Amino acid sequence: MQPHVLITGGSGFIGRNVTRCLLQHGIRVRILDTTEPPSDLASEVEWVQGCILLQKPLQAALDGCTDVIHLAAELGIGRSQAEPLRFFEVNVQGTVHLLDTLQKTHHRVRRVVLAGSMTVYxxxxxxxxxxxxxxxxxxxxxxxxxxxWEPCCTRCERDLVSRPTPETFPAQAANIYAHTKLSQEGILHLLAEQAGIEPVVLRLFNVYGPGQSLENAYTGVIAIFTSCLLMEIAPLVFEDGNQRRDFVFVEDVSEAFYRAWATPGIGGRTFNIGSGEGHSLNEILGLLRGLTAGRASPRILYQYRKGDARHVVACTENSLSGLGWSPRTPLGEGLGRTVRSAREDIRTPLNLEKMMGELRRRGILLEQGASAAVSRSNA
Ligand SMILES: NC(=O)c1ccc[n+]([C@@H]2O[C@H](COP(=O)([O-])OP(=O)(O)OC[C@H]3O[C@@H](n4cnc5c(N)ncnc54)[C@H](O)[C@@H]3O)[C@@H](O)[C@H]2O)c1
Ligand SMILES: [Zn+2]
Structure with a gap:
């Protein structure tokens, strides 16, 4: 059977790259998204413009497809706390709708590959x-x-040391976005059999690269720092900037989706898609300042944003052995390409002061003296 892959959310940052990658492998692609695909892809793909929550566009999008790569989602920890209903609707209900529709229709779909997230850890x-x-x-x-800032041992109170997190590590969703991403996984596994599909989950770490949205203060830290530096605006850094994240280049992520589609015998499995290396935000800023020649000094806020983790790094052994996948793009090269593309398309970053005001208003920033209130609300 000629492969024909539906990519939900295919017009987005990761979706556009996955689309390009599948097209390069000679695979026919259809996109379902509320927004049109970018002009360079529009003539090469089939697309259905519509919402995953609506029956008509979803059915039209699934018609004749052999596999689904499910990316359509609302993103961001901060926004999810402000708009929990919207996030559950699109992320959770959207996934239920996809599987329920598959269950109720005659389809040819073999596998559904879900974009999961490291936030579940x-x-x-x-x-x-x-x-x-x-x-x-x-x-x-x-x-x-x-x-x-460092988490401490509950037994001896010493600072703990971060280690790569394997897929078997117990999930611990700490914000609405993480809950929706974890629910997506659970629902995919639960309904897979009755929907007649093989579920595969890729838990993506911090994806970066050209064309990432600047709307989202939580997922796109590299995109936001880059545009701040190019516009001589001081990037804002929470805590002390020594928190480490695992940054993975978007083209490597696309290759992981290709392999999750192509590799036989991986139905039911979950894979971390990260670089396996932790880099602090201060390190990233140092590299980006060199690449952009940006003169604005970062403003280190020494403030905690609720729902943020201190350090999260992927253990990538499973994705190497199961998918034969490992990231190819060194951080310096990926950042260089991100900066070059941002120079050609300078976009105004978020109004940082406004964003801080909003976080404060919603109680997402932990301020000095707030300890008692936070302890009560966590009880
Ligand atoms: N960017 C990251 O670092 C990262 C990390 C972990 C997981 N992920 C996951 O990867 C996926 C894609 O993320 P992205 O960074 O490309 O985000 P993005 O916002 O660029 O893309 C999401 C796409 O989904 C579409 N969409 C939203 N609601 C929809 C709806 N109701 N119906 C149809 N389409 C809809 C949007 O229009 C957009 O094109 C998401 O599932 C996200 O949770 C991303
Ligand atoms: Zn101890």
């Missing part, structure tokens, strides 16, 4: 230098207001 895996494995951890509000 919460703080990820840590060890205590004295006591060993720490299990799932949460940072203590009383330490955060004292600007003690």
């Amino acid at each position: 919460g703080e990820g895996r840590y060890v205590c230098p004295g006591c060993g494995e720490a299990g799932p951890v949460q940072r203590r509000p009383d330490r955060l207001v004292q600007k003690q």
Whole structure:
């Protein structure tokens, strides 16, 4: 059977890159998205403009397809706390709708590959230098207001040390977005059999690259720092800037989706898609300042944003052995390409002061003296 892949959310940042990658492999692609595909792809793909929550566009999009790559979602921790209903509607209900429609129709879909997220790990895996494995951890509000950013051991109170997080690590969703991403996974596995499909989940870490949205202060830190530096605006950095993330280049992520589509015998499995390396935001800023020649100094805020993890890095052994996938693009090269593309298309970043005001208004920033209130609300 000639492969014909439906990419939901195919007009988005990752979707456009996955589309290009599949087209390069000679695969026929159809996009379902509320927005049109970018002009360079529009003539090469079939597309259905519409919402995944609506029967008509979804059925039209699925008609004749052999596989689905499910990317359509609302993104961002901060926005999800402000618009929980919208996030559950698009992310959770959207996924239920996709599987329910497959269950009720005669279809040819073999596999559904879901874009999961590292946010489901919460703080990820840590060890205590004295006591060993720490299990799932949460940072203590009383330490955060004292600007003690590292999570500490519940037994001996020493600072914990971050380790790569494997897929088997217990999920610990700490914000609405993470809950919707975890629900998507659960629903995909639960309904797979009755929908007659093989589920595969890719838990993406911090994806970056040319063309990423600047709307989202949480997912697109590299995109936002880049546009700030190009416009000589001081980038804002939460905590002390030494928090580490695992940044993975969008073209490598596209290759992972291709392999998740092409590799036989992986139905039911979950794979981390990250670089396996942690880089602090300060390190990233140093590299970006060099590449952009940006003179604006970052403003380190020494403030905690609720729902943020301290360090999260992928253990990538499973994706190497199961998908034969490993990231190819070194960080310096990926950042260089991101900056070059941003120079050609300078976009105004978020109004940072406005964003800070909103976070404060919604109680998402942990301020000095807020410890008691936070402890109560966490109880
Ligand atoms: N960017 C990252 O770092 C990252 C990390 C982990 C997981 N992910 C996941 O990857 C996927 C794609 O993310 P992205 O960075 O490309 O985001 P994006 O916002 O650029 O793309 C999402 C796309 O989904 C479309 N969409 C939204 N609601 C829709 C609806 N109701 N019906 C149809 N289409 C709809 C949007 O129009 C958009 O084109 C998401 O599922 C996201 O949760 C992204
Ligand atoms: Zn200990």
